[in-house]
Amino acid sequence: MKKKAALITISVVFLLFAAAIIMFFSISLPVNLLYEKESTVIYDRNGEMLRVFTKDGFFYLPYNENDEIPEKLKKAVLFYEDRRFEKHFGIDFKAIIRATYQNITKGRIHSGASTITMQLSRLMTQKRRTFINKAIESIQAIKMEKKWPKDKILRKYLTYCPYGQNIYGYKTASLKYFRKMPKELNWSEAALLAVLPNAPGLLHPEKNRDKLTNKRDRLLKRMTEAGIITEHEYEDAVSVEPPKISVPFQTNAWHLTRNLERRTRDKIITTTIDRKLQLVIEQILRDYSNETDTGLTNFASLVVKTRSSEVLSWVGSHNFFDEYNNGQVDALVSRRPVDGLLQPLLFAISIDEVGLDLDQLLPDKKQKYEGYTPTNTDGRYLGKIKASKSLKQFRNVPAVYLLDKLGFERFYTFLKKAGARSIPQPPEYYKYSLISGGFDLQPVEVAALYSGLARGGNFMRLKTILSSSSNKENLISENSAKKVVASLPHRKTGKGNIPFVSTCNRNGRECWTIILSPDYTVLVWGGNMSGGNGHDPAKSLKSLKNIAFLIYENTEI
Numbered sequence: 001m002k003k004k005a006a007l008i009t010i011s012v013v014f015l016l017f018a019a020a021i022i023m024f025f026s027i028s029l030p031v032n033l034l035y036e037k038e039s040t041v042i043y044d045r046n047g048e049m050l051r052v053f054t055k056d057g058f059f060y061l062p063y064n065e066n067d068e069i070p071e072k073l074k075k076a077v078l079f080y081e082d083r084r085f086e087k088h089f090g091i092d093f094k095a096i097i098r099a100t101y102q103n104i105t106k107g108r109i110h111s112g113a114s115t116i117t118m119q120l121s122r123l124m125t126q127k128r129r130t131f132i133n134k135a136i137e138s139i140q141a142i143k144m145e146k147k148w149p150k151d152k153i154l155r156k157y158l159t160y161c162p163y164g165q166n167i168y169g170y171k172t173a174s175l176k177y178f179r180k181m182p183k184e185l186n187w188s189e190a191a192l193l194a195v196l197p198n199a200p201g202l203l204h205p206e207k208n209r210d211k212l213t214n215k216r217d218r219l220l221k222r223m224t225e226a227g228i229i230t231e232h233e234y235e236d237a238v239s240v241e242p243p244k245i246s247v248p249f250q251t252n253a254w255h256l257t258r259n260l261e262r263r264t265r266d267k268i269i270t271t272t273i274d275r276k277l278q279l280v281i282e283q284i285l286r287d288y289s290n291e292t293d294t295g296l297t298n299f300a301s302l303v304v305k306t307r308s309s310e311v312l313s314w315v316g317s318h319n320f321f322d323e324y325n326n327g328q329v330d331a332l333v334s335r336r337p338v339d340g341l342l343q344p345l346l347f348a349i350s351i352d353e354v355g356l357d358l359d360q361l362l363p364d365k366k367q368k369y370e371g372y373t374p375t376n377t378d379g380r381y382l383g384k385i386k387a388s389k390s391l392k393q394f395r396n397v398p399a400v401y402l403l404d405k406l407g408f409e410r411f412y413t414f415l416k417k418a419g420a421r422s423i424p425q426p427p428e429y430y431k432y433s434l435i436s437g438g439f440d441l442q443p444v445e446v447a448a449l450y451s452g453l454a455r456g457g458n459f460m461r462l463k464t465i466l467s468s469s470s471n472k473e474n475l476i477s478e479n480s481a482k483k484v485v486a487s488l489p490h491r492k493t494g495k496g497n498i499p500f501v502s503t504c505n506r507n508g509r510e511c512w513t514i515i516l517s518p519d520y521t522v523l524v525w526g527g528n529m530s531g532g533n534g535h536d537p538a539k540s541l542k543s544l545k546n547i548a549f550l551i552y553e554n555t556e557i
Contacts, residue, residue, distance in 0.1 A: 033124050034160050037168070038062040038267045042257045044275040045310075045466055051257040052249040054166065059249075061171040062267040063159045069151070070182050073170060075228055076194035077158065080219050082116040086150060090117045090141030117141040120157040161197040164204025165246060176246040177205060187229055188237035191216045205243045213242055253278050255316025255330040256464060270466045272310035274557050277303065281551055285318035288547050294540040296511070296526040297322075299547070300331035302447045303555055304521040309451060309460040309470055312520075312557060317529070326529035335422060335440040336527065339505040340377075340394045341512055342415070344484050345449055346402055346435055347391050348457070349414055351480035354405045358388040358487055362398035374400040374436045388487040394503050396436040403435045411435070418459040418475055419448035437505070446514070447523040450501075454516035457481040485516060491545075493553060495519075502545050508537035513548040520555050524548040 038060045040053040052059060078085050084092050092115050114122070114137070121140040144153055163173035170193055174182045178189050185193070195215045196204060203212040217238045224234040251257070253273055260269055285299045303313040316330030350356040361384040366373055374396045381397065390398040403411060411434055412427035422442050423430075433439050444462060452459030457476030463469075488499040495517075504511040510527035524547050526540055 034156070035063070035267075037160070040261050040267055040269065042253075042260060042269045042271060044252075044271055044273045044278070045312075046274070047270070048275045049249065050252045050271065050273060050275060050278075051254075051261075053261050058166045058168055059172045059176070060160065060168045061175075063156060064268075065152075065155075067155060067159075067171070068183075069155055069158060069170075070185055070190070072185055072187055072190040073158070073182060073193060074154065076187075076190040076219065076223065077116075077154075079223055079226065079228060080191075080194045080198075081119070085116055085154070088115060088145075090115060090143075090145040091138050115141060116157050117144050117153050119161070120144065120153060123157070123160045162200040163193065163196045164200040165206065167246060175249070177243045179247055186237065186240070187220065187233050188216070188240040188242075191219050191223070191237065192242055195219055206245055209242060209244070216242065252282075253314055254320040255328075255332070256311075256314040259330065259333070260464065264465075272305075272312065272463050272466050273314065274312045277555060277557060278313045278315070280554050281313045282315055282318070284547060284550055284554070285315055288543060289318045294526070294536055294543050295508075296528060296540055296543075297325040298327070298331055298527055298529045300443060300525045301547070301551060302332055302444060302523045303551060304447055304451045304462060304523075305557075306451050306454050306516070306518055306521050308463070309448070309455075310463045310466075312555065313551075314464070324530070329529050331525055331527065331529060332444045333442050334529075335442055336510055336525065337437070337505050338439055338441050338446065338512075339437045339503065340396055340399065340435065341446065341501070341503055341514075342435060342439075342441075342449070343391060343394055343399045344488060344501060345414075345418070345453060345476075346399060346406070346411060347387065347487075348453060348476045348480045348484040349411065350402050350406055351483060352477050353410065354402070356387060356402065358386075358391070358483055360387055361385065362387050362390055363401050364390070364395060364397050366397070367401070369400060369404055369432050372400075372432050374432065391484070391487050392489055394501075399435045400432050403432060408432060408434055414475060415449070417473055418452055419461060420445045443512075443523060443525050446512070447521060450514045450516050450523070451521035452476075453481050453485065454518060454521050455481075488516075491549060493549060495553065498549075498552065500545070500548065502541050502548075504537040504541055508540060511537065511540040511544050513541070513544040515548050515552050517552070520552060522548050522552050522555070524551065 037055055037058065039055050039062065041061060042050045044050050052061070084094065118137045118141045121137040121144065158170040160169060162168055167173050167176055170182055173193055173196065174180060174185060178185065202208060203215065205212065220229065220234050220237050223229050224231060252275055256273065260271070281301055281303065285301060289299055299318040301313065301315045302311060304311055314332065316332050317327045319327045321327055347356065364382040364385045366381060376395050376397055385395065385398055387398070408431050409427045412430070416423065420441050422445060430439055448459070448462050456478040457480065458472040458474050460470040460472050485499050488501055490497045490499050498515055498517050500513060500515045502513040510525065513524045515522040524544050526544050
């Protein structure tokens, strides 16, 4: 009988041991479940935050392997949550014995024995607290301790733990509660962040603040008694009142950040945008929109660093929240009529391809081209006109003559290669309207074309992400590009005599001004996204020129 009982006992122990071995090797670390919760954060070229997107309504600033946990926060968290963190291997048996004794003697749940590593395991899956799940957490904790160093475990825990409301992670909490980076936290703030994850649904700065303050102060008192902080540091820390509310993240470059978040899966995006310049230009456009009486209801702007093709500022509409005038529509990526705006490019390529001399005379009289008769916007026909003068006046009839010499297929191919990739129809669909009207492009494509002309005929895609690359295509000779740019209208500024183009479409609904200098290419578009007509093309052109040159004068990075 005893032999049988012993055999059964040995069998049960063996089965339990085997089950434990199987569990250990079959249970994985679902780290991806943590990464999937992260917000998308978009930065400017200097590391300043442009926008933070919530994920399922929550703010999780992404985990960064290079982040260093501030010493004050580290000491406060380890003292409060897991004093033996540096010594245990994921499970703290001393803490288990202590918690068991306290819970039995007090007849209630008085303390727990979960280590920070075990709490990180719980954050990965958010399962109910059962004996089986506790066992799984323990196994995952041991695996994490074998796989990662202690500082990485602590960094992950602090990145994903809750801090009340919809705030997760110490970086998010530091910015939203204290408006500062974690490295700037004082003892009062570090202690508050140490106690917050303990019961974030019950205590946070906007709920039960008195209890939260008392909890923080008790931690600070125990840290003083343990010699971690001085009596003077304690007195300073408890004298500080916790924040009353969380502050929203600022959002800049609304249209661009929305576009980037939609088209990339990266959690951290560093753009080419200069936040300070972006704010200045947004204000310029708002000011002019209030002061002008042109009838234009939407203004958009793009500033490009000519040499590198990096976008420094992107304003899709001057008022993102103007629902009546479709302010949330990004005018820079909406295809707009260009009505002759591409003539400088046609003239430049014609110098290379058909031997155009800007001093030669071009016909300026009505003539049919395969059943199409172009007209000039001013209704006048001069018989003949010098090519350079026609270019300055954006006269359609001489331009169509040049397009016929070059061939609309050749010009269409050039536009595609140079950056006008949104053209939906084949060349025979557009024919001569490629240069005289009835042809649409995205303003961002127009900016790419003009920055290529300003770069001496080297065309590149515009860059909005700092780490991206863009290949140059030499499609126009440098000599031809320079001749055309020199023939454009110029305006004297504090930065020199600067070339530009400025034109409206026939009904005055939309106007453009583009400055093309070796340093910066500036595009300003004004129009009516709701479809109404502009009332005064002359006023509109004057306003857009003033806006564009004011932006240019303020652009310096």
